[in-house]
Amino acid sequence: MSNRSRSISVAAMMAVVLFAAGNARRMSAQNDAATRPKMTQAQMLDLQKQFEDASVAADAVKVSALMSDDAIFVHGSGAVQTKAEYINSLTTGQLKVSTYQMNDGQVVFFDGGAVVSGPTDIGLVSPGGAPPRLLHLRVSTVWVAKPTGWQVILNQGTPIAGPPAAPAH
Amino acid sequence: MTIRRNRLIATAIAGLIAAMPLLAGGTVSSPGQTSQSSTTQRDLVELQKKFQDLTVAGDSAGVSALMADEAIFIHGNGAAQSKAEFLTAMATGQLAFSMYQLKDPKVVIFDGGAIVSGLVDITFKAPPGSQAPPRVLHMRGSSVWVQRPSGWRLILDQDTTLPAPTPAAAPAPTPPATQ
Numbered sequence: 001m002s003n004r005s006r007s008i009s010v011a012a013m014m015a016v017v018l019f020a021a022g023n024a025r026r027m028s029a030q031n032d033a034a035t036r037p038k039m040t041q042a043q044m045l046d047l048q049k050q051f052e053d054a055s056v057a058a059d060a061v062k063v064s065a066l067m068s069d070d071a072i073f074v075h076g077s078g079a080v081q082t083k084a085e086y087i088n089s090l091t092t093g094q095l096k097v098s099t100y101q102m103n104d105g106q107v108v109f110f111d112g113g114a115v116v117s118g119p120t121d122i123g124l125v126s127p128g129g130a131p132p133r134l135l136h137l138r139v140s141t142v143w144v145a146k147p148t149g150w151q152v153i154l155n156q157g158t159p160i161a162g163p164p165a166a167p168a169h
Numbered sequence: 170m171t172i173r174r175n176r177l178i179a180t181a182i183a184g185l186i187a188a189m190p191l192l193a194g195g196t197v198s199s200p201g202q203t204s205q206s207s208t209t210q211r212d213l214v215e216l217q218k219k220f221q222d223l224t225v226a227g228d229s230a231g232v233s234a235l236m237a238d239e240a241i242f243i244h245g246n247g248a249a250q251s252k253a254e255f256l257t258a259m260a261t262g263q264l265a266f267s268m269y270q271l272k273d274p275k276v277v278i279f280d281g282g283a284i285v286s287g288l289v290d291i292t293f294k295a296p297p298g299s300q301a302p303p304r305v306l307h308m309r310g311s312s313v314w315v316q317r318p319s320g321w322r323l324i325l326d327q328d329t330t331l332p333a334p335t336p337a338a339a340p341a342p343t344p345p346a347t348q
Contacts, residue, residue, distance in 0.1 A: 070279075074327075078308070080286075106241070117243070153284065159247055
């Protein structure tokens with residue numbers, strides 16, 4: 001075999017090995033996406049309810065598990081909190097939530113996450129035994145699928161102008 | 170003879186090294202496309218600015234190209250619009266901005282998307298013939314961008330109106346962290 005032929009053979013073999021390695025890596029990435037837990041709309045709404053209920057219960061462990069470390073929480077006042085600040089305000093009682101309920105939630109999925117959005121009733125406990133302050137907001141929660149489970153990465157509330165719609169009879 | 174052989178081997182190895190990223194499963198992006206790994210925070214802030222500038226220009230086609238079909242747009246008064254409704258409001262002049270700016274942006278990148286959040290100033294165009302000063306809103310806005318094969322698309326834009334600033338003479342109270 002000539003030197004030239006030998007070089008070409010070596011190059012061809014290396015190309016095959018690299019191509020196989022590349023395909024394996026690509027398939028691995030596809031498998032990662034495939035192993036992300038698939039969620040239905042009902043499951044996403046249930047997850048949203050878990051977050052709301054944990055906030056009402058001031059369950060720091062549960063809220064923490066459901067929030068990404070880099071989550072942004074934008075309140076209806078426009079005030080912004082990090083995950084740590086939100087949990088701290090719940091545990092210190094600075095933020096006491098008596099009601100947190102999304103109605104008619106809409107779910108929009110995207111690759112790797114979902115947006116859950118809808119009109120939301122929020123009751124805040126007022127100091128001194130005064131009646132709770134009731135807020136009607138449009139809340140959007142962005143959930144992302146992480147290897148450890150689904151977590152909130154953005155929660156934003158916007159007050160809905162005008163009186164809330166009367167309940168249907 | 171040895172020199173020639175070495176040159177051939179060197180050429181073969183150089184060719185392989187050059188082709189390695191492609192062979193090893195990498196992708197080649199077409200111009201204008203960015204893979205998530207190469208998209209920087211600055212790219213996303215620029216993307217956000219592009220969306221805002223197109224909205225101010227009333228460029229429905231440009232805005233449409235940057236929005237996912239299932240996008241949700243939540244205005245500072247809590248009104249929600251679909252992509253189609255947002256574009257219609259732009260096209261009919263119901264929604265006409267003369268300014269749409271993001272200040273102090275913060276970018277959070279996650280697997281498959283990113284959030285661009287910050288203080289938003291919006292000025293509405295005054296109706297023709299109106300003597301009233303243009304309406305200015307100061308809000309906290311968040312835009313959620315997702316990566317699609319065709320590029321980055323806006324899937325959620327939500328604004329929350331900020332309370333009016335307190336008079337400079339009065340001591341500013343600590344804003345309560347309320348819902």
